[in-house]
Amino acid sequence: MISDIEAQGIRDRLAGTLDAVAEAARVSGRRPEDVALVAISKFHPADAVRAAYEGGQRHFGENYIQEALAKQDELADIDISWHFTGRLQSNKAKFVPDRFGLLHTLDGSKLAQALHKRLAATCAPTLDVLIEVNLGGEGQKAGVEESELSALAEEVLGLSTLRLRGLMLLPPFDLTPEQRRPLFARLRELRDKLEPSLGAKLPDLSMGMTDDFPEAVMEGATIVRVGTRIFGPRPVKQ
Template sequence: MRAGRPPEDVTLVAVTKNFPASYVTAAVASGLTNVGESKAQELAAKRIELPELDVRWHFIGRLQRNKVRSVLEHADVVQSVDRVALARAIAKAARESDRFNPSRRLQIMLQVDLDPSPPNVDKDSTSARGGVHPDQLLELAAEVAACDVLELTGVMSIAPLGYDPADCFRRLARLREQLREVYPTATEISAGMSGDFAVAIENQATLVRVGTALFGSRELPF
């Protein structure tokens, strides 16, 4: 690979948003083992339709607190935790769920806002695409780490429009290193989509979220 990294260092998450469950089945048949969904209702519908499929389900979209319990019924990883109130809601629901316990924890990634100058930043604000401001990353991490049924595994981000993805992903890698100094389990970097996943891999991404490049355009909702 041009990034000089072995393929096994990077996990491909197949994003099946707006595609039917048959696309998930086809992805798994081709050897993929990780699938991403960005809507709670789609995640639930596909998981119910494919109960025996051996796949790790990632929730990667903006998550509202009223959808937390639904997502936790079906997701193995939540990549988009971006505010303290959401982390608390997830911790509460996870403790009350029969899916998770200290030996089988819900994996959590913190979504970071990489816009260099987000407007009106305050303690719990997020950008339109989601993400905690880097200055509040450790505070959010502490909230997740305090819950014994959650496992903090790393960071996630989307390169903001109008900025060089390489610069953004380098910043994300530095933030992951700072986080890992305090929380050693935070080893993952989820970065890059169909248009910029190669750049993300060159800048230490360990997961890439790819939909269009695998399945084509999503012109109609599933």
Template sequence: MTTLAERVKQAQARIAHAAHQADRSADEILLLAVSKTKPAEMIRQAHAAGLNHFGENYLQESVEKIEQLRDLPLIWHFIGPLQSNKTRPVAERFDWVHSVDRLKIAQRLSEQRPAELPALNVCLQINISREASKSGVLPEQLTEVAAQIAKLPNLTLRGLMAIPQASDDPAQQRAAFAQMQSLLHQLKALHPTMDTLSMGMSGDLEAAIAQGSTIVRIGTAIFGRRPPLNKETNQRG
């Protein structure tokens, strides 16, 4: 049985190989360890193995772990669905939010971000596969929504995030990710801070990296399988 540290090395090697295949540098790609449902001790082990960025979906659970791990220099990413009445703890504790799916959420995060903290990095979640079960901005709405969010104080609009419809077909995977890459390219001329594509997980990171992903969200391949998803989220890692 492999150790957590060994699985981290395997994930890093997989990213490096995918980057090489895409004629990219592995240094351009951040491994975001999705630690939802996993105890703080496992995050400590992952940090000891060289990881600093961790993604969380469940608000109450993540707040507890952030408090338990305050002694470590970790960077926290909120990647789950966010209700407007629960934005304050995220604005106060996280460094990134990948799942901004409407203007109201961004406005509340901006208003509630403590003045003493740096601007909160945010990504717009795009419903690239137009699935009724998923939230997110539709591609045709993106230009307008991005323009509104870019004006908000206390936020930095960093890029786009998506979870395309699940597929085992690499061509289908790449097609969805290519759409995301095109959308970011279009917006960068208007919003120079947009340099991030948060896309690709344990099952499709190669296709995502081939299409320009800068953050891949890996959970299962590092921490092992999780209990079945509950109704609180439809995010996968």
């Protein structure tokens, strides 16, 4: 359980984050309502999520399936839009249908086909997905390579159970926010080139976190994923 003081701290930091996102949007000539905030609640207890919900937040992101499912069950009495923002193994695709409104981290054909098979078998609603693109050249990170993006996007568009909404980026952590900005711009450029070739609109760009969301918004982010700025330092995973 978190204390009342901790809960109020979460709500206060949430309000400050929403103000900062809105200001970044205005500075870049965009409307604040065109940028959605996803509160990344991984490792934080369900009570922390509830506190943010009471502060007006509705979109929450989780990185680990089992943690997410437990939290969803505990918070089943409130209407949350859940996003899956972590790396998803194809053998855990069965847990995503009906549990998440948006998958940010589709990174290959194997996962796309696993999701399609599960969704088709269960007659679950169409799942909105983003393709994660690895622009930092980090071998240990998930994400499709830029050269493979078009083929994967075409494949996903051909799967009736998936709805491709756009792209997602997780840049290298050792870069400064200004050094990440060209990567944010590159993701936007890739989206802009992909749309006419696919003949489909890709409205969403999920990019930007606690320390770099203003730069991401200025380069076109429509979704920012912020955790520490809202919830405070992340507890150590047990």
